[in-house]
Amino acid sequence: MSNVTIYDVAKASGVSLATVSRVLNNPEKVKDVTKKRVLLVIKELGYRPNMIARGLASHKTTTVGVVISDITRASISEMLGGISDIAKKYNYTIKLFTVTESDSLMDSLDEIVSEKIDGAIYLNDELDDEALSKIKETFDDNQIPLVFANVATKLDNVPTVSIDYLKASYEITNFLINDNRKNIYMLSTTRRYNINDLKEQGYTKAILENNLEPKIFRTSGDTNINTQHFKAFFEDKLIDAAIAVRDSIAVSFINVARLAHSKIPDDIAVSGFQNTKYALLSRPTLTCIDIPVYDIGAVAMRLLTKYMTGEKVEENNIILQHQIIRRNSTR
Amino acid sequence: MSNVTIYDVAKASGVSLATVSRVLNNPEKVKDVTKKRVLLVIKELGYRPNMIARGLASHKTTTVGVVISDITRASISEMLGGISDIAKKYNYTIKLFTVTESDSLMDSLDEIVSEKIDGAIYLNDELDDEALSKIKETFDDNQIPLVFANVATKLDNVPTVSIDYLKASYEITNFLINDNRKNIYMLSTTRRYNINDLKEQGYTKAILENNLEPKIFRTSGDTNINTQHFKAFFEDKLIDAAIAVRDSIAVSFINVARLAHSKIPDDIAVSGFQNTKYALLSRPTLTCIDIPVYDIGAVAMRLLTKYMTGEKVEENNIILQHQIIRRNSTR
DNA sequence: CTGAAAGCGCTTACAG
DNA sequence: CTGAAAGCGCTTACAG
Numbered sequence: 001m002s003n004v005t006i007y008d009v010a011k012a013s014g015v016s017l018a019t020v021s022r023v024l025n026n027p028e029k030v031k032d033v034t035k036k037r038v039l040l041v042i043k044e045l046g047y048r049p050n051m052i053a054r055g056l057a058s059h060k061t062t063t064v065g066v067v068i069s070d071i072t073r074a075s076i077s078e079m080l081g082g083i084s085d086i087a088k089k090y091n092y093t094i095k096l097f098t099v100t101e102s103d104s105l106m107d108s109l110d111e112i113v114s115e116k117i118d119g120a121i122y123l124n125d126e127l128d129d130e131a132l133s134k135i136k137e138t139f140d141d142n143q144i145p146l147v148f149a150n151v152a153t154k155l156d157n158v159p160t161v162s163i164d165y166l167k168a169s170y171e172i173t174n175f176l177i178n179d180n181r182k183n184i185y186m187l188s189t190t191r192r193y194n195i196n197d198l199k200e201q202g203y204t205k206a207i208l209e210n211n212l213e214p215k216i217f218r219t220s221g222d223t224n225i226n227t228q229h230f231k232a233f234f235e236d237k238l239i240d241a242a243i244a245v246r247d248s249i250a251v252s253f254i255n256v257a258r259l260a261h262s263k264i265p266d267d268i269a270v271s272g273f274q275n276t277k278y279a280l281l282s283r284p285t286l287t288c289i290d291i292p293v294y295d296i297g298a299v300a301m302r303l304l305t306k307y308m309t310g311e312k313v314e315e316n317n318i319i320l321q322h323q324i325i326r327r328n329s330t331r
Numbered sequence: 332m333s334n335v336t337i338y339d340v341a342k343a344s345g346v347s348l349a350t351v352s353r354v355l356n357n358p359e360k361v362k363d364v365t366k367k368r369v370l371l372v373i374k375e376l377g378y379r380p381n382m383i384a385r386g387l388a389s390h391k392t393t394t395v396g397v398v399i400s401d402i403t404r405a406s407i408s409e410m411l412g413g414i415s416d417i418a419k420k421y422n423y424t425i426k427l428f429t430v431t432e433s434d435s436l437m438d439s440l441d442e443i444v445s446e447k448i449d450g451a452i453y454l455n456d457e458l459d460d461e462a463l464s465k466i467k468e469t470f471d472d473n474q475i476p477l478v479f480a481n482v483a484t485k486l487d488n489v490p491t492v493s494i495d496y497l498k499a500s501y502e503i504t505n506f507l508i509n510d511n512r513k514n515i516y517m518l519s520t521t522r523r524y525n526i527n528d529l530k531e532q533g534y535t536k537a538i539l540e541n542n543l544e545p546k547i548f549r550t551s552g553d554t555n556i557n558t559q560h561f562k563a564f565f566e567d568k569l570i571d572a573a574i575a576v577r578d579s580i581a582v583s584f585i586n587v588a589r590l591a592h593s594k595i596p597d598d599i600a601v602s603g604f605q606n607t608k609y610a611l612l613s614r615p616t617l618t619c620i621d622i623p624v625y626d627i628g629a630v631a632m633r634l635l636t637k638y639m640t641g642e643k644v645e646e647n648n649i650i651l652q653h654q655i656i657r658r659n660s661t662r
Numbered sequence: 663c664t665g666a667a668a669g670c671g672c673t674t675a676c677a678g
Numbered sequence: 679c680t681g682a683a684a685g686c687g688c689t690t691a692c693a694g
Contacts, residue, residue: 005671005672006671006672007671015680015681016680016681016682017671017672017673017681018673018674018680018681018682018683019679019680019681021672021673021674022673022674022679022680025673025674029679029680030679030680031679031680034679034680046441048441048442048444048445049445049671049672050387050445050447050670050671050672051445051446051447051672052383052386052387052392052447052670052671052672053387053670053671053672053673053686054671054672054673055383055672055686056381056383056384056387056670056671056672056673056685056686056687056688057671057672057673057674057685057686058672058673058674058686059673059686061383063426066427071408071411071412071415072408072409072412073408074405074408076408077402077403077404077405077407077408077411078403080402080408080427081402081403081429084402084427084429085429088429093426093427093428093446094426094427094428095394095424095425095426095427096397096411096415096424096425096426096427097424097425098412098415098416098419110377110379111379113379114379114380114381114382115382115424116381116382116383223608223611223612224611248608248612251612252612255612255614258614277554277579277609278608278609278612280554280555281554281579281582281583281586281609281612281613282612283586283589283614336686336687336688337687337688338687346664346665347664347665347666348665348687348688348689349664349665349666349667349689349690350663350664350665352688352689352690353663353664353689353690356689356690360663360664361663361664362663362664365663365664380687380688381686381687381688382688383686383687383688384670384686384687384688384689385687385688385689386670386688387669387670387671387672387686387687387688387689388669388670388687388688388689388690389670389688389689389690390670390689
């Protein structure tokens with residue numbers, strides 16, 4: 001029964017409730033004997049401070065908000081894993097907020113802010129700079145530290161944790177160019193994402209530097225739909241390499257390409273992005289950029305703890321390392 | 332700026348703070364003119380009630396805890412999606428708790444309980460009945476309604492939302508038996524899950540009813556590891572059908588089987604469980620039991636709202652419908 | 663329909 | 679090192 005209050009503990013150990021509170025929050029200010037006695041009573045009574053009351057009195061809830069748009073995306077749950085592990089380590093609880101497109105952004109933010117969180121991590125790579133700065137501003141007004149995870153922006157004073165998507169894309173494109181590929185497509189999404197734009201830029205840069213022609217094919221993330229698109233694609237396109245912005249799109253493309261009697265990787269080399277389980281289960285197995293999704297979450301949470309406790313922060317925009325995982329869909 | 336309090340609103344609209352509170356919580360008790368005036372001031376000042384203070388005063392936090400073990404599992408994020416959508420609809424906020432194996436169960440529960448949630452959903456199919464009832468008891472002691480999602484148990488008075496895994500497994504096994512398969516393996520996990528046990532039972536029942544021999548092969552959920560196991564498997568096993576307890580294990584098995592020159596589905600028919608994206612991206616595409624994971628989450632949350640508000644509940648153990656999705660890995 | 667007052671369970675200066 | 683008291687921002691009987 002958790003209806004034991006700080007009063008009960010105070011009475012049972014013969015001290016004031018102020019002292020019990022100190023034992024819990026500033027133990028160094030309490031004499032050893034007293035502390036031991038109080039601690040014992042706490043154990044015996046099974047006392048656990050009421051976090052709500054503590055939150056009201058101290059203006060700290062030891063809760064961080066995690067704001068996401070589409071929880072179903074594979075990367076999200078891994079990022080959440082990283083966030084959660086570090087949050088636990090620093091004794092923060094997580095509140096989950098989902099913002100759907102039908103919601104007005106400002107209303108959603110107001111709601112989140114009124115929950116009195118100590119800080120927030122925002123996961124949403126669909127935001128443009130305007131939306132990003134509006135969000136940042138709202139949190140600033142309420143003095144709530146905020147970190148964007150897996151989001152890239154040129155705005156400074158907006159803390160982010162991400163990888164260098166432009167560079168990653170540039171590298172994988174060059175990798176294919178060095179394999180003597182001439183007709184390299186980027187398979188991107190119809191919908192413009194903050195991060196996919198960077199992938200396209202890195203690709204385009206490498207392509208142009210080599211006097212090739214950039215070719216971006218946009219399709220849906222939905223397997224049923226992009227399968228149809230890819231089937232049409234093979235009726236008239238010349239192609240010897242493809243870089244998909246997501247692993248699942250790459251695998252879907254491989255499946256259709258093989259139906260069209262293309263040999264992977266000899267006729268067409270294919271690369272994905274992220275290194276999910278899809279890449280391992282695909283045949284041939286998929287070469288891709290490994291994105292340390294768990295780490296992005298973990299580092300974002302760690303960064304947030306620094307803002308919340310007022311620790312010195314050297315760098316607001318953290319770039320984690322990516323790498324190319326070579327498998328059988330490329331030579 | 333959310334530092335506007337109920338006092339500011341009261342003063343600005345010339346009423347007492349009690350009236351402002353009523354406008355928000357029991358509007359029918361306030362005269363229309365007064366209500367309109369207060370509402371206007373609330374808008375103008377941008378007032379949003381402090382949820383922490385409200386929680387302390389009312390003993391209701393409008394927050395539900397979602398307790399999970401391994402957030403990385405694909406099913407979890409979809410279930411969370413269902414939970415989140417319904418929670419939003421009923422104006423509940425979600426607190427996320429992860430319980431790792433290294434944590435003591437009781438300590439974790441104590442922590443969760445001290446967060447003063449109004450109710451909880453527990454997602455963990457690794458628990459045996461003993462653990463389940465211990466958990467249920469702890470929440471009962473603290474008068475916190477609790478629903479287990481995607482968990483099966485014979486204990487009554489433990490609310491659950493799930494599908495009939497035994498029946499689903501029984502059906503898919505019979506489906507393969509009717510295709511004249513004789514050497515049907517179940518590909519299960521080394522680790523015993525609450526739910527996988529039921530899958531094994533359904534399989535075994537169908538097999539025995541048809542005078543066949545039950546054959547359960549246990550492996551890891553990790554693709555790299557089970558690939559090795561499956562390679563060894565093909566050196567000495569006679570097999571013409573396989574039912575994997577997870578889609579990803581089925582796909583991994585198919586990949587190895589094809590390497591061993593088995594034709595899918597002619598030589599070996601394969602079925603999975605859940606109907607994830609893996610099933611669609613596999614070649615051949617994977618037949619599997621469709622599990623309405625999102626719905627399980629949504630229904631669990633809806634059920635929980637009933638417990639929290641004291642609504643009548645007809646049935647504590649809700650079974651959702653599954654179905655067999657036939658694709659190309661079976662005939 | 664509305665207000666004054668107590669209370670929710672804590673924390674935190676302020677004294678001593 | 680410890681206690682008395684004010685306060686965090688609300689809700690909710692209790693009167694009227």
